Amino acid sequence: MRVLFMGTPDIAATALSALLEGGFTVVGAVSQPDRPRGRGMTLTPPPVKVLAKERGIPVYQPESLRDGALLPLLDACRPDVIAVVAYGKILPEYVLNYPAYGCINLHVSLLPRYRGAAPMQRAIMAGERETGVCTMQMDAGLDTGDVLLRRAFPISDEDNFETVHDRAAEIGGALLCETLKALKAGTVTPQKQDASLATYAEKITKEDCVLDFTKSARVLFAQIRGLSPIPLSFTKMPDGKLLKVVSASLAEGRGRAGEILRAESDGFVVACGEGALLLRTVLPEGKGRMNAADLLRGRRVNVGDVLGNV
Numbered sequence: 001m002r003v004l005f006m007g008t009p010d011i012a013a014t015a016l017s018a019l020l021e022g023g024f025t026v027v028g029a030v031s032q033p034d035r036p037r038g039r040g041m042t043l044t045p046p047p048v049k050v051l052a053k054e055r056g057i058p059v060y061q062p063e064s065l066r067d068g069a070l071l072p073l074l075d076a077c078r079p080d081v082i083a084v085v086a087y088g089k090i091l092p093e094y095v096l097n098y099p100a101y102g103c104i105n106l107h108v109s110l111l112p113r114y115r116g117a118a119p120m121q122r123a124i125m126a127g128e129r130e131t132g133v134c135t136m137q138m139d140a141g142l143d144t145g146d147v148l149l150r151r152a153f154p155i156s157d158e159d160n161f162e163t164v165h166d167r168a169a170e171i172g173g174a175l176l177c178e179t180l181k182a183l184k185a186g187t188v189t190p191q192k193q194d195a196s197l198a199t200y201a202e203k204i205t206k207e208d209c210v211l212d213f214t215k216s217a218r219v220l221f222a223q224i225r226g227l228s229p230i231p232l233s234f235t236k237m238p239d240g241k242l243l244k245v246v247s248a249s250l251a252e253g254r255g256r257a258g259e260i261l262r263a264e265s266d267g268f269v270v271a272c273g274e275g276a277l278l279l280r281t282v283l284p285e286g287k288g289r290m291n292a293a294d295l296l297r298g299r300r301v302n303v304g305d306v307l308g309n310v
Helices: 010-021 047-054 071-077 119-125 161-185 217-226 292-297
Strands: 002-007 025-030 035-037 042-044 081-085 103-107 130-137 147-154 233-236 242-251 260-264 267-271 276-284
Touching: 002 010, 002 047, 002 071, 010 025, 010 047, 010 081, 010 161, 025 047, 025 071, 081 161, 103 161, 119 130, 119 161, 119 217, 130 161, 147 161, 217 233, 217 242, 217 276, 260 292, 267 292, 276 292
Parallel strands: 002 025, 002 081, 081 103
Antiparallel strands: 035 042, 103 130, 130 147, 233 242, 242 276, 260 267, 267 276
């Protein structure tokens, strides 16, 4: 089975590695162009490109797929199937219809729930106790194609975006291999999605990251976990500077929303609309990550101060 792989970030690189370890013939890798990263805005290749080059796989990074731009590559590679994992662009119909087995997408949710750009973050932020990965026969819609295989896994209070991402990558890579083998053997039955159950996971915006302490501690706890370690939720300190929150846990306490109630050895407790949060690890504006308790010891904030007003 000749596989053309399309993907860009870390989760896609993990899936590509699984295909290679599974013995699949990967005839090429299509990824997003190199982008400037970091404070120095250094032009940086995406993880899929790095892995593909290490493994001797030809890499293609078209700026656009429109007007048949990928046709020369498709004709040269002659893929039986195209495996797609977080590529980052909508595939035109000429790409979807080219391979005999079509385009197979790995999506990190239990479809039809959480279609769209940020399924892992949105599931955690919504307080879901379970998510999963699906392989899907791609069509012209947004994550609307027939589901081939799926695997569910739990989300605990100890999980954040990073741990769910890494678990999904490992499970998803194995599921993608299983799917391609089943496709060739003719042993998988596509299942249509129930559109009435569909929900959408929109891209994370700056507004999604603002901590509103009038909300319940449980809601904010899920928000913090869903946005950690990137892009991170945030509030404002009394001096007007931003305070990003890396980790927190549920706590006991009552007070004004956003009020710092007390210090603990591993952080400080902030009152919410219902309940309270122990902020553990924080990232103050212009500083590095630190134990939240050190913020109190350094007098950047004090018990009785109120966080918020972003």
